[in-house]
Amino acid sequence: MQTSLDVQYIVELLPILLKYLGVTMEMALWGFFFALILAVVLAVIKVFKVPLVHQAAGLFISFFRGTPLLVQLFLLYYGLPHYIPALAGMDAFTAAVIGLSLHFAAYMAESIRGAILGIDKSQMEACLSIGMTRLQGMFRIILPQASRVATPSLMNYFIDMIKSTSLAFTLGVAEIMAKAQMEAASSFKFFESFLAVALIYWAVVVFFTRIQHIVETRLNKAY
Incomplete structure (x- = not known):
């Protein structure tokens, strides 16, 4: 022993x-890219309170914030293909990216919505006064300002997403956690194997935390 x-x-x-x-970083980057796009759309819908779509967005956010990511991944990869044949050919990597995107978009949407609401209403009034539509004012004036406010929380979600990619091994994605699991099973050195993968995740998170600090400093320099 x-x-x-x-x-x-x-x-x-x-x-x-x-x-x-x-593989881990590719999943995280693609997941964050799609999550950010979806989050902006959801946040704008929530702010403008678009009829019907507003309620649908609220239901989406409630579901993906209220259920575990692992359950969502299983529903997406193992459950939905039984009812939607078009998804039967979806590979595990794609399912993981979609699952991460949907899950984190729900959280990021609320952060972006809060950042938008934090911008003085006079900004939108000024946009309307010079002939812009509300949508133009949102994307040209409000969102660029809100992005500075939302950046710290969005960077935190990206870091969380990197760590959450470890769940992709449950779908069969050959990423860093899956390889650690295989090495542990073959060597019976479980503690050493998982300690090694923990050290790598830790180093990656420390690196991106440093990047986050640099980005925040540059964004706040003008203020």
């Missing part, structure tokens, strides 16, 4: 796991 930490095994395992980090 092993009683001491096998540091040498961790050192040898790290380069193996790092080969799969690209």
